[in-house]
Amino acid sequence: xxxxxxxxxxxxxxxxxxxxxxxxxxxxxxxxxxxxxxxxxxxxxxxxxxxxxxxxxxxxxxxxxxxxxxxxxxxxxxxxxxxxxxxxxxxxxxxxxxxxxxxxxxxxxxxxxxxxxxxxxxxxxxxxxxxxxxxxxxxxxxxxxxxxxxxxxxxxxxxxxxxxxxxxxxxxxxxxxxxxxxxxxxxxxxxxxxxxxxxxxxxxxxxxxxxxxxxxxxxxxxxxxx
Amino acid sequence: xxxxxxxxxxxxxxxxxxxxxxxxxxxxxxxxxxxxxxxxxxxxxxxxxxxxxxxxxxxxxxxxxxxxxxxxxxxxxxxxxxxxxxxxxxxxxxxxxxxxxxxxxxxxxxxxxxxxxxxxxxxxxxxxxxxxxxxxxxxxxxxxxx
Numbered sequence: 001x002x003x004x005x006x007x008x009x010x011x012x013x014x015x016x017x018x019x020x021x022x023x024x025x026x027x028x029x030x031x032x033x034x035x036x037x038x039x040x041x042x043x044x045x046x047x048x049x050x051x052x053x054x055x056x057x058x059x060x061x062x063x064x065x066x067x068x069x070x071x072x073x074x075x076x077x078x079x080x081x082x083x084x085x086x087x088x089x090x091x092x093x094x095x096x097x098x099x100x101x102x103x104x105x106x107x108x109x110x111x112x113x114x115x116x117x118x119x120x121x122x123x124x125x126x127x128x129x130x131x132x133x134x135x136x137x138x139x140x141x142x143x144x145x146x147x148x149x150x151x152x153x154x155x156x157x158x159x160x161x162x163x164x165x166x167x168x169x170x171x172x173x174x175x176x177x178x179x180x181x182x183x184x185x186x187x188x189x190x191x192x193x194x195x196x197x198x199x200x201x202x203x204x205x206x207x208x209x210x211x212x213x214x215x216x217x218x219x220x221x222x223x224x225x226x
Numbered sequence: 227x228x229x230x231x232x233x234x235x236x237x238x239x240x241x242x243x244x245x246x247x248x249x250x251x252x253x254x255x256x257x258x259x260x261x262x263x264x265x266x267x268x269x270x271x272x273x274x275x276x277x278x279x280x281x282x283x284x285x286x287x288x289x290x291x292x293x294x295x296x297x298x299x300x301x302x303x304x305x306x307x308x309x310x311x312x313x314x315x316x317x318x319x320x321x322x323x324x325x326x327x328x329x330x331x332x333x334x335x336x337x338x339x340x341x342x343x344x345x346x347x348x349x350x351x352x353x354x355x356x357x358x359x360x361x362x363x364x365x366x367x368x369x370x371x372x
Binding site: 037040043044047048049050055058059060061062063065156157158190191193194197198200201 | 283285286289290293297313314316317320321323324327328333335336337339340343344347348350
């Protein structure tokens, strides 16, 4: 099993610009330190229509109300989420996707510490002897011997489909055939119930794939959901 | 001024009454859990109706709406005339007003996933214990944790 950079096609070049947007990193840093209610608020705002922060403060009194602990952090997350919502529809979707990837990287990075950070890579392929390479790279890989991981990141449960599940499971199986270990998973910035419903409608193998949802994102960093 | 009128006035002070964020469908602020339940279910049904226009996602939308209704019912508890804290009523009304603004069916499906949890949070039920199991139509609850 070995890892390789994905070829840079035109789409990848454009998307790299989105990934490098400072808003993506700022939002991910805020979301990484957020609670489940704060993350739910961020998801709602980034999918919302209203650009008035007062509307969101009314909808989320337990997150943004007066006297709420960590309100300053929640307000910063609200402001960054509103910036995403303010982008045009297509860019908004791209930024949200890049955000989930960045958030996953930040959280996984916590589990491996500073020394392991260089082994956490983006947009990489996983190659196996005698097996044709997959077209699509993985959003995030951890390239640590005996602890390798491959993650796909999704804004919503609708992103879970047969292609994604098959690719992850194929990689896991091919690694096992080479007597290597590759942990595979999906990090989904959506609710567990929605992911469960989506998975229930898929026939692709998923038993060996870890699913991390909005409620359990902290598990990426090695912590139980708070 | 009765309590409902007072709450509507309070809501108006939180959400400015401008054409950009106030629609004719703006629900009255619920003052009881029973009112919150009916208001939230009506908003959810409207989202589902919009989401169902994406034919390829019909079964997903239907299952999501069913789970959402169960989650909202669970969050509101036994529907009764029990009073709702004013800010919680405002939260439910504002969330319903927000989803009423959705016109894109894809975004409606996204909201169909999020909205029940938003209502749940507004009514301050612990999400881990309030979430109902998804419909038992095959498959398993996804493993959680990394």
